Amino acid sequence: MDDLSDLYQDIILGHNKRPHHYGELNPHTHEAEGYNPLCGDRLCIQVREKDGSLEAAGFTGEGCAISKASASIMTDAVKGLDREGVAKKIGEVLELLTGREEPVVDLMEQGDIAALAGVRKFPPRVKCATLAWHTLAAALSEEPRSVSTE
Amino acid sequence: MTSSFPIDRIRADFPILSRTIHGKPLVYLDNGATSQKPRAVIDAVSRFFSEENSNIHRGVHYLSMQATDAYDRARERIAEAIGVAAAREVVFVRGATEAVNLVAHGLAERFQPGDEILLTVMEHHANLVPWQILAQKRGVILRHAPLTPEGEIDMEAFAALCGPKTRLAAFTHVSNALGTVNPVVKMTRLAKQCGALVLIDGAQAVPHFPLRIAELGCDFYLFSGHKVFGPDGIGVLWGKWDELKSLPPYQSGGDMIERVHLTHSTFREPPERFEAGTPHISGAIGLAAAFDYLEGVGWEAMHAFEQELLAYATERVGNLGGIRIIGQAREKVGVLSFTLATAHPHDIGTILDTEGVAIRAGHHCAQPLMEFLGLPGTARASFAFYNTREEVDRLVQALEKVKRYFD
Ligand SMILES: Cc1ncc(COP(=O)(O)O)c(C=O)c1O
Numbered sequence: 001m002d003d004l005s006d007l008y009q010d011i012i013l014g015h016n017k018r019p020h021h022y023g024e025l026n027p028h029t030h031e032a033e034g035y036n037p038l039c040g041d042r043l044c045i046q047v048r049e050k051d052g053s054l055e056a057a058g059f060t061g062e063g064c065a066i067s068k069a070s071a072s073i074m075t076d077a078v079k080g081l082d083r084e085g086v087a088k089k090i091g092e093v094l095e096l097l098t099g100r101e102e103p104v105v106d107l108m109e110q111g112d113i114a115a116l117a118g119v120r121k122f123p124p125r126v127k128c129a130t131l132a133w134h135t136l137a138a139a140l141s142e143e144p145r146s147v148s149t150e
Numbered sequence: 151m152t153s154s155f156p157i158d159r160i161r162a163d164f165p166i167l168s169r170t171i172h173g174k175p176l177v178y179l180d181n182g183a184t185s186q187k188p189r190a191v192i193d194a195v196s197r198f199f200s201e202e203n204s205n206i207h208r209g210v211h212y213l214s215m216q217a218t219d220a221y222d223r224a225r226e227r228i229a230e231a232i233g234v235a236a237a238r239e240v241v242f243v244r245g246a247t248e249a250v251n252l253v254a255h256g257l258a259e260r261f262q263p264g265d266e267i268l269l270t271v272m273e274h275h276a277n278l279v280p281w282q283i284l285a286q287k288r289g290v291i292l293r294h295a296p297l298t299p300e301g302e303i304d305m306e307a308f309a310a311l312c313g314p315k316t317r318l319a320a321f322t323h324v325s326n327a328l329g330t331v332n333p334v335v336k337m338t339r340l341a342k343q344c345g346a347l348v349l350i351d352g353a354q355a356v357p358h359f360p361l362r363i364a365e366l367g368c369d370f371y372l373f374s375g376h377k378v379f380g381p382d383g384i385g386v387l388w389g390k391w392d393e394l395k396s397l398p399p400y401q402s403g404g405d406m407i408e409r410v411h412l413t414h415s416t417f418r419e420p421p422e423r424f425e426a427g428t429p430h431i432s433g434a435i436g437l438a439a440a441f442d443y444l445e446g447v448g449w450e451a452m453h454a455f456e457q458e459l460l461a462y463a464t465e466r467v468g469n470l471g472g473i474r475i476i477g478q479a480r481e482k483v484g485v486l487s488f489t490l491a492t493a494h495p496h497d498i499g500t501i502l503d504t505e506g507v508a509i510r511a512g513h514h515c516a517q518p519l520m521e522f523l524g525l526p527g528t529a530r531a532s533f534a535f536y537n538t539r540e541e542v543d544r545l546v547q548a549l550e551k552v553k554r555y556f557d
Contacts, residue, residue, distance in 0.1 A: 004504050008497075008555050016556075039496055040513045040520070040527055062526040064494035065556070122500060 006118035007125070008065065015069035015112070020076055025058030034061075034135030034147045036127055041067050045074075045135045053082040057136070064128050066119060071132035073112045078136065086140065090133050097129050155455045160447060161536050163188040174506030177541045182326050182485060182532030183510050185357055185379045187440075194439035195381060195432045205428055207405060221431050224438035225421070231441035232371075233362030234388055241394070241421040242434050245385035246353040247276040249372035250320075252387055252424060253349055254280035256397030261317060263289030268311050268319040268341065270295040270303055271522045274326055275515045277351045281320060291315075297522065301328040301477035309340050316346040323355035327514040327530065328477030329460075329485025331355070338367040347393070353377055357534065358456065358483040360449035369393045375433060379534075380440035384433030387424070394420040401426040452535040459533050460484045463542045467531075470549055472557065476528050484533030487514075490549070493556040495529040501555065502529075505548035 028046035035042050043061035047054050057075040074093075078086050096103045096110075096117055105114040119129045138147040161167050164186045169176045178186060198220065204213035206221050222237075229237040243249045267281050271294045285292050293316075295308040303321075312319070319341035324331050338348045349370040355361065356373040363371045370389045376382035389397075399406055399417050403426040408416040417423050444452070463486050468475050472491035490498060499511030512527040513520045520527055531545055 004501060004555075007500070013555065038512070040517065041496075064496035066497070068494075125496070125500060128496065 003118070003121045007122055009115045009118060011112050011115035012065060012069040012118070015072040016065035019059075019068055019072035021056070021058040021072065022060065023058055024060060025056055028056075028058070030139040032135050032139035032147065034131045034138070036063075036067070036131055038127070039064070041128060041131060043067060043071055043132055043135055045071070045132060045139050047078075047136070047139060053080055054078050054086060055080075059132065063131070064125075066116075066125055066128040067131050070116055070129045073116065074132045074136060077111070077113055083140065086136070090137050093133050094130060097126055155451055155535075157455070157536070157538055161538075163190065163443070164536055165189060165192070167536060171506040171508070172504055177505075177507040177537075177544045179531040179533060179537065179541070179545060180508045180510050181357070181534040181537075182354060182377070182514075182530060184376045184382065185534055186536070187379060187381070187436075188443050190443040190446075191380055191436050191439045195436040198432045198435050203432075206431055207422075217431060220435055221429070224434040227438040228386060228434075228441060231438075231445065232356070232386070232388065233360075234364045236391060238419070238421055239388055239391055239394060241387040241389065241424045242429055243372070243385045243387050243424070244383055244430070245374035245376065246274075246351060246372050247374075249370075249385055249387035250276055250349070250351065251280045252400040253370050253372075253389075253397070254284045255400050257318065257347070258284050258288060259398075261288040261290045264291065264315060265317045266291045266293055266313065266315040268293045268295065268308075268316050268321075268346065270308070270321045270332075271297060272301075272303070272325045272328065272330065272516065272519050273320075273322055274351065274353065275517070276353070277320055277322060277349075278518065290317075294518070295321075300479050301325070301330050302479045303330075303332055303337070305333065305336070308337060312340050312344045312346065314344060316341065316344045318347045318349065320349040320351070322351040322353070324352075324358065324483050324485075325477070325516075325519075326354045326485070327487055327516045327519055327528065328479065329482040329487070329532075330477060330479035331481040331483060334366055334368070342367065354483065354485075359453045363388055375437040375440070378437070378440055379444065380437035381430075381433045384430045384437050386437075389420070391420075394424075397424075399426070400424050403427050405429075447535065456484045456533055456535050456537075459537055459539065459542065460486065462539055463531065463533065463545070466542055466546050467549065470546065470553070472553065473549075476523065476525065484537075485530060486532070487528040487530045489525060489528055490552065490556070493552050495527045497556065498529040498549070498552050501552045502545070502548045505544065505551065507545055507548045509545075 025046040029049045031046040033044045041063035047057045059071040134147050202216045204217040206218040226237040229240045293311045296304045341348050348368040350368045352373040357378045372387045375384040406426040474489050476487040495511035510530045
């Protein structure tokens with residue numbers, strides 16, 4: 001596969017066309033807005049926490065295929081995780097997207113998240129992929145606020 | 151196509167145009183962001199550093215006099231090229247952004263609470279944010295003229311927004327995001343009838359057609375050198391002599407003073423009053439060389455060539471399924487903004503880049519305009535006189551590739 005087909009894999013294009021959990025999540029317990037001032041992408045992430053774990057996650061907003069697919073994949077990936085699990089997942093994904101080392105992706109373990117690794121060859125687009133994850137971290141932080149990937 | 155336009159020779163004047171990107175010949179369609187530089191400009195800058203480099207206005211030695219002379223001549227050359235009689239009305243600045251800030255800073259004290267500044271919704275952030283800061287400081291009300299669905303200023307609304315409280319009208323000559331050429335003479339006349347000062351942002355106009363600034367009737371006109379085939383870090387603020395003279399200094403320090411005492415100083419007249427410190431000498435020389443080059447090519451021929459290219463691109467791109475062209479003003483420069491139903495502008499930009507086609511994607515530093523249009527952003531191909539029909543074809547092929555991924 002060339003770099004471009006690595007970036008726009010069917011998994012990414014599928015999530016872009018039919019994003020999972022797109023729409024307001026009601027009721028929700030936490031939310032935050034993420035914004036990429038460079039390109040104007042804007043995401044709102046909402047989650048519902050129950051008995052210590054994330055029962056559901058949803059998102060709304062405007063963005064490119066990469067930011068939308070990343071948010072969509074995230075809402076699948078964090079469902080059912082407790083705080084520690086979510087933090088670990090966010091850490092893993094950010095490492096996958098921005099770490100210095102070429103990542104070893106385990107398709108079996110990572111599922112659709114592995115498809116996001118294609119963005120590494122397109123440095124201007126990395127922020128599109130990280131936006132949703134930073135925003136989720138902000139939503140779950142002590143003081144939910146809007147985050148900006150600049 | 152204007153067969154007489156020597157496009158091959160012109161392209162050979164721009165070294166960067168023979169580069170390849172990702173193994174493919176570069177198709178540079180991001181001229182609205184910055185333009186490429188002809189050999190004549192590169193050589194003028196390089197010759198200055200090789201043969202004349204020295205500081206200006208300070209040395210008695212030969213080189214300093216030579217550099218001072220070159221800097222002063224650049225100012226005269228540029229004044230002539232943009233159609234203003236007096237070189238002393240041409241202030242060298244860093245670019246369009248600094249020019250707006252200089253004027254906003256200089257005018258701030260004159261505004262009273264309740265005064266109005268008239269802008270338009272199509273302004274670049276550079277001609278919005280400095281006025282917002284002034285407005286917050288001085289209690290000034292900002293008004294914004296809306297656009298028609300074609301992307302032209304709604305002139306009826308503009309006229310209605312000009313009133314007795316309008317102290318300043320500041321608007322762009324050409325929209326960077328839509329390519330619309332605004333009827334600036336008429337807009338200036340309307341604003342003047344209300345007694346307002348008029349500032350025109352010419353950043354996207356100067357690269358596209360010949361200008362006689364003094365004939366527009368405005369008080370201030372400004373542009374950036376890097377968009378008009380000159381160096382970056384240099385730009386021009388032109389002001390009517392009396393208006394410039396009435397502005398206080400912007401920055402202060404050396405070169406702008408008349409006499410310095412320990413506790414106070416007196417300031418020089420424009421343009422030196424606004425050029426504190428060592429200016430961008432090589433930039434001014436390079437910008438003058440850019441105007442020399444453009445006159446050599448011929449403004450009329452350049453403009454005609456670019457208009458034909460725009461018509462061709464509008465038709466070819468417009469015929470692709472799912473494309474919506476944003477900005478269909480009757481009078482435009484070579485800017486083609488568009489959206490694709492299935493793909494976000496950034497995805498378009500990334501895929502085009504892999505084909506060697508450079509465009510801009512996003513809000514084009516005109517977020518209020520995008521909001522007004524209800525769009526997250528657009529993809530923008532912006533042309534210069536060195537672009538070709540073959541490059542438009544390459545753009546179309548690359549867009550077909552985008553559609554293969556996303557449709
Ligand atoms: C219409 C307009 N005004 C102002 C500017 C600001 O120019 P600069 O960044 O060179 O100061 C731009 C640049 O994109 C522009 O397009």
